[in-house]
Amino acid sequence: MTTTLERPTAPPGGGDRKRRMPGNGRLLLGVLVVWVLGWAIFQGTATLEIGGADLTDFHLWLNSIRDGFDQARAGSFFFEYVIGGISAVIDATVTGLRDLLSQPSFPRPVPEIGWLGVVAIFSWLAYALAGLRSAVMVLVGLLLFGFLGYWEDSIDLLIVTLVAVLVCVVIGIPMGIWMARSRRATAVLTPILDAMQTMPSFAYLAPLVLLFGIGPASAVVTTLIYALPPLARITAHGIRSVSPTTIEAARSMGTSRWQILRTVQLPMARRTIIVGLNQCTMAALSMATIAALINGPGLGQPVAQALQSLDIGNAFVSGIAIVIMAIVLDRTTTAASERAEVATRRGGTPRSRRIGLIAGGVVALVCVYLSRLYIQLAQFPAEPDLGTPLAAGVTAFTDALVRAVSGLTSALTSVVSTVLLNPLQSLLAGSPWWLMFLVLLAVAYLAGGWRPTAIALVCLLVILGTGLWNEAMKTLTTTIVATLAVILVALVIGVWMGRNRRADTAVRPILDAFQTIPPFVYLVPALALFGPTRFTAIVAAVAFGVPVATKLIADGIRGVSPTSVEAARASGTTAWQMISRVQLPMARAAVVLASNQGLLNVLSMVVIGGLVGGGGLGYYVVAGFSQGQLFGKGLAAGIAITALGIMLDRVAQYAAARYGRR
Template sequence: MATGPAGSKTVQGKEPLTSETKNGATASTPAAKRHRKSLLLAAVAVLWVLVWIAFRGVQTLELGGAERTDFHVWLNGLRDAFDASRDSSFFFQYVVTPITQGLNAVVEFLQNLFSQASGGRPVPQVGWLGVVALLSWLAFALAGVRSMLLVAAFTLLCGFFGYWEESIDTLIITFISVLLCVIIGIPTGLLMARNKRFSAIMSPILDVMQTLPSFAYLAPLALVFGIGPAAAVVTTLIYALPPLVRITEHGIRGVSPSTLEAVTSMGATPWQTLSKVQVPLAKRTIVVGINQCTMAALSMATIAALINGPGLGAPVLQALQALDVGSAFVSGLAIVLMAIMLDRTTTAASERSSIAARVRRGSKESQKRGAQRRRMIVLIGAAVALVAVYLSHNYLTLAKFPSSPNLGKPLAAIIQSFNDWTVETFSGVTEAFKNITTAMLVNPLESLLAQSPWWVMALVIIAIAAIAGGWRAAAITVLCELVILGTGLWNETMKTLATTLVATLLVVIVATILGVWMGRSKLADSIVRPILDAFQTIPSFVYLVPALALFGPTRFTAIAAAVVYGVPIATKLIADGIRGVSTTTIEAAQSMGTTAGQMIMKVQLPMSRKAVVLAVNQGLLYVLAMVVVGGLVGGGGLGYLVVSGFSQGQLFGKGLAAGIAITALGVLLDRITKYAAFRTAS
C-alpha cells in the first residue's frame, strides 16, 4: 500500500479513493448529476427539433374556432340536462338550490340595504352618508384612526369616479366571501394544525385549489349554480380559501413547543390549550391570513363579472371589450383603491394585535384605563354612525350619491387622450418591441410546440418531467396529458403553453436582475420592495388596462400583463434567496479576490438555486393565471375559448373543456417545477 497525493491511501494499480469516487464514480456528486441532467435535456431538445423538422404540421390535433368535438357536444348536453333537472333532481332541489337561493338572498338583501334602490324607494335603505360612516367606524374599531380616514377617503373617491353602486356591490361580494372563508377556513386550519392525518388529506386539495387558474372555476360553477351573485360568491370562496387555511395552520404550528409543554403540565385540556394559548398567540398570523384571503377575494370578485357577478368587474370588462382605455382605467383605478383600502385596513388590524399584546405587559390599572377610553371612543363613533344612517335613510340628498364633483368622465377623457398620445408617440418603440419578441420568441416556440405531432410533444414533456422532477413528476404529467387530450384542445393548450413559457422567461430575467440587486443592497431593497408590494395589491384584472393601452388587442398584451403580474413574487423569492447565502461563504469568496460579477454568477445564484427554482414555479403559475385572463384582450389560446364559452351558448362545452385543459396544464407545470425544486434542494 502506498500513499498518494494529499496523503490519501492507494492500492497499487488503483486510483485514490476520494470523495468523488468512493460512492461510485464522479457521477454521484451534485455537480455531476446536474451536468448529466443538462446533457439529457439537451439531447431531448435536439431530438425534438429534428423530429419537428421532419414532421412539422402533422397530427397536431388543431381544431377550428367553431369546431366542436363529441366531448364538447356532450358537455353542452350536460348543461341542458342540468338546466332541465333543476326542478326534479334531489341534488339540485335540496343542495344546490338552497345554497344558490340563500346566497342570492343575502346578496340581494345587502344590495337593497346599501347599494340598490329598494322597497319602492329610488335609493337604498342606507344612503351614501350612512355607508361611509359605517365603513369608517368599522375601520376605526378594527384598525385605528389612519385606516378610518383612508377608508372614508377611498370610498368617497370611488363614488366621485362614478362607480358608487359597483364599488359597494364589490365590497358586498368580498365581505360575504371572506366571512364564509373565515367560518370554513379557520376551523379547517386549526384542525390541520392539530391532526397530521387530516392535514395530509387536505394539503393536496389545497394545492390543487391554489394551482388552478381562476378562469378554470368559472364555467363548471356557472353550470351548477347558474350565473349571478351565488356563483360569484362560490367562485371567490374557492379561490380565497386556501391562503387562510394554510396561514392559520402555520400560525398554530408556530406556537412554541415549550409553551405548550408548560400549559400541558399544568393540566390544561386540549380545548383549553387551543382556545387559551394557541389561538391567542397565533392571532396576528391568523389576521394576516384574513388579509391574504381578502385580497384574493377582491381579485376574484372582479373576474366573476364574466358570470354576471355584481361589482366593479363589470365596467372594466365592458370597457376592455369596447377597447375604451379611459373608462377601463377609471374603473380599474376604483378596484385598486378598494384593494389598497382593504389591504391597509386588515394589515393595520394585524399590527394592532401586536401592539395590544405589548400594552398588556403594563400595569393592570393602565390597561383598564386604556381599554375603557377606547371602548368609550368606539361607542361614541357607533352613535355617530347610527345618526348618519338615520339621516341617509330619511333625506334624499344624503342617500343618493352626489353627481358632482364628477371625476370619472374628465379623468377617463384625460387618460384616453394620454393613451392616444402615447400610442402615437411611442408606437414605433412598442410595436418594435412587440414584433421582435413575437418574431424571436413567441412564434418560434409556438410553432415548435403547436406544430409538432401531438405524440412527439407528449413524449418530450414526459421526458422533461422525468429528467427534471423524477418519476412522480412524469407520472402526474402522463395523467395531465391524458386529460388535455380528452378535452380535444391539445393544440390550443400548446399555444397557451408557448405564451406562458415566453412570459415566464421574461419574468425570470427581470426578477433575477431585480432580486440580485435587492439581495445585495439594503437600499435597493428598501426602494423596490414597497413597489413590489403595491403591484401585488392590484387585482390581476387591472393589469390588462395599461397593457391594452400600449400594445393593443394582441396575444403580446397578455404576455406583457402576465410579466408585470408575475415579477413581484418571483423577485421577492430570489432576493430572499440571495440574502440567505451564508456570510461566511461570501467573506471567503471575497478574500480570494472574487469580482462582483463572479460573486453573483459563481457563488450567490448557485447557492440560491432552490429559491430561484421556487421563483420560477411561482412566477410560472402567476403567468399562467394572467395569460388565460388575457383571452379578454386578444390573448387567444384557452383563455379566449373560456370567454367564448360564456358569450356563445353553442360553445359552452368547448369553453368548459378549455377550463379543464387549463387546470390540467396548471397542475402539470406546478408538479414539474415543484419536484424539480425538491430535487435541486436535495
C-alpha cells in the same frame, strides 16, 4: 455543474455511477435535438388543430351535460334543495346587503342606508379593528368611489368580497385548526388545497355555472374556492408555530385540549391568522372582480365591458377604483394584525380608545339615521365628478402616447413575435402531438424524477382528451415566453435588491403595491399600449408575475451565508463573480421557487389575456360564456387549463425540491 438523475448510489460491480452517467443538461440537450429533428421531419402533421367553431364529441357531450343540468334542476332533490338552497341563501344575502347599502330597495328609490351612513359605518369599523389611520383611509377610499362615478359598483364588489371572506372564515379557520392538530387531516386536505390554488381562476367559472347558474351565488362560491386555501394554510401554520414549551406548561396545569386552543394557541397565533385573513381578502377581491364574467355584481363588469369595447379611459377609471379598494383592504387588514398584537401585549383597551369607539358609534348611528331621512344623503351626489374628466384625459393621453410610441411598441411586438413567440409556437403547436407528448414527459423526468413524470402523464392525457391539444400548446407558448421574461426581470432586480439595502428599501414598496393590484387591472395599460394581441397578454402576465418572483430572489440572495460571501470577497472575486459563482448558486432553491411562483402567476394571467386577444385556451373560456353553443368547448378549455397548471406546478415544485437538496 453536472447533476445526476437520482441520488448517487454505488452501482452493481462497483464504480461511481455519477461519474459515468451524463448530466441532466446533456440529456436535456439531447431531448431538444431529437425534438427539433422530429419537428423538421413531421412539421404540421398530427397537430390536432380544430377550427374555432368546430366541436368534438367531448364538447358536444359537455353541452348535453349542461342541458341535462338545466332539466335536472326542475325535479332533482339535490339540485332543488341542496344546491338550490345554498344558491338561494347566498343570493338572498347578497341581494339583501345590496338593498341595504348600494341599490334601490323597493319601494324606496334609494338603499335602506344611504351613502353617508355606509361611509360612517365602514369608517367606524376600520377604527375599531385597525385604528384611526385606517379609518381615515377607508373614509377617503369610499368617497373616491363616489367621486369617480362607481359608488354602486364599488359597494357591490365590496359586498361580494366580504360575504365570500366571511364564509372563508367560518370554514377556513376551523379547517386550519384541524390541520394543525391532525396529521391525517393535513394529509387529506393539503392535496385539495394545492389543487384549489394551482387551478387558474378562469377554470372555476364554467363548472360552477353548471351548478349555480349565472349570478351572485356563482360569484361568491367561485371567490370562496379561490380565497379559502391561503386562510386555511396560514391558520394551520400559526397554530403549529406556537411554542411547544408554552403548550406543555399549559397541559401540565391540567387544561384540556379545547382550553389550550382557546386560551393559548389562538391568542398567540392571532397575528398570523389575521395575516391569513389579509391574504384571503386580497384573493377574494381578485376573484370577485373576474367573477363579473358570470354576472357577478361589482366593478369587474365595467372593466370587462370597457376592455371588450377598447374604451381605455373608462377601463382605467374603473380599474383605479379596484386598485383603491385593494389598497384600502390590504392596509386595513395589515393594520388590524398589528393592532391585535399590541392589544394582546397590553391586555386591555385604553380608556381613551373606549371613549373614541363609543363616540364614533354614536356618530355612525346618527349618519345612518340622516341618510335614511334625506335623499341628498342617501344618493351619492353627482358633483364633484372626477371620473368623466379623468376618463377623457386618459383617453386623450393614451391616444397621444400610442401615436408617439407606436413605432417602438410595434417593433417590440414584432421582434418578440419573430424571435421567440412564432418559432416556439411552431415547435410546440406545429409538432405532432405524440412527439410533444414524449418531449414533455422527458422534460418532467429530467427536472424532477418519476413522480412529476407520472403526474405529467395524467395531465397530458387529460389535455389530449379535451380535444384542445393545439390550443393548449399555444397557451404553453405564451406562458413560457412570459415566464422567461419574468425570471429575467426578477433576477436583475432581485439580485440588485439582495445586494443593496437601499435598493431594497426603495423597490420593495413598489413591488408590494403591484402585488396588491388584482390581475384584471393589469390588462388596461397593456391594452392601451399594445392593442388586442397575444403580446398584450404577455406584457400583463409579466407585470403580474414579477413582484412575487423578485421578492423571493431578493430574499434568497440576502439569505446566503455572510461567511461564504466574506470568504469569496477575501479571495479577490469581482462583483460579477460573486453573483454568478457564489450568491446565485447558493440561492438556487429560492430562484427555482421564484420561477415556480412566477410561472403560476403568468399562467393565470395569460388565460385572462383571452379577453384582449391573447388567444389559446383563454379565448375559448371567455367564448364559452358568451356563445351558448361553445359552452362545452369553453368548459373543456377550463379543464385543459387546470391540467396544464397542475403539470407545470408539480414539475416546478419537484425540481425546486431536487435542486434545494443538492
